[in-house]
Amino acid sequence: MARATTHPLRWILLFVILVVALSIGAGVFSSTPQTNAQRAAALDARLKAPDSNGLSVAESNSAAAAAVRQQVRTEVNQGRNDSEIVASLEARYGNAVLLTPPAGGLTVLLWAVPLGLLILIALAIVITARKRRLPAVASPQRPSASDPASDPNGEDAHV
Numbered sequence: 001m002a003r004a005t006t007h008p009l010r011w012i013l014l015f016v017i018l019v020v021a022l023s024i025g026a027g028v029f030s031s032t033p034q035t036n037a038q039r040a041a042a043l044d045a046r047l048k049a050p051d052s053n054g055l056s057v058a059e060s061n062s063a064a065a066a067a068v069r070q071q072v073r074t075e076v077n078q079g080r081n082d083s084e085i086v087a088s089l090e091a092r093y094g095n096a097v098l099l100t101p102p103a104g105g106l107t108v109l110l111w112a113v114p115l116g117l118l119i120l121i122a123l124a125i126v127i128t129a130r131k132r133r134l135p136a137v138a139s140p141q142r143p144s145a146s147d148p149a150s151d152p153n154g155e156d157a158h159v
Contacts, residue, residue, distance in 0.1 A: 040076045043085060044069055048099045056099055068097070 023029065034042070041058065047068060049060035057068045068089065075085045089097050101107050 036073075036076045039082065040069075040073045043072050043076070043082060046099055047072070047086075047089060047097055050093050050097060054099075068093075 044058035045056050047057045049055050049057050049062055049065035049068065051062050051064040052060045055065075057065045057072070071089070072085060075088065080088075086098070095101055
């Protein structure tokens with residue numbers, strides 16, 4: 001049974017096609033600017049409602065979420081960019097207003113430690129599997145001439 005070999009160039013080509021297709025689907029190459037309403041809706045989806053458990057401002061029907069939506073629309077219409085709007089909301093509500101917390105300090109540690117452990121476990125599994133698959137082969141020892149228990153004729157000397 002012959003095993004077909006795959007060329008690395010095929011995998012690279014497949015990866016490039018996949019990345020390009022996903023980029024086109026995500027609208028990375030879109031050149032049309034967003035309207036103010038689209039920008040406000042995108043910001044609403046990124047922000048957490050101050051009085052809800054994990055709901056975004058866009059999803060929540062609370063009065064606090066409505067106030068944040070109104071502030072976002074006002075600041076978008078004033079011509080402020082997204083980072084300025086988010087910074088003003090962070091100043092007012094703290095980091096709790098962000099659905100995804102900023103990467104830094106404890107957040108990086110909370111992501112890095114499990115990832116590091118996962119890599120170490122995978123490495124240990126690979127090393128263990130290789131050791132079990134390739135057992136150490138001991139070289140056969142030849143009897144030496146000075147060993148009285150060995151007889152070159154194959155007879156037992158202790159008889």
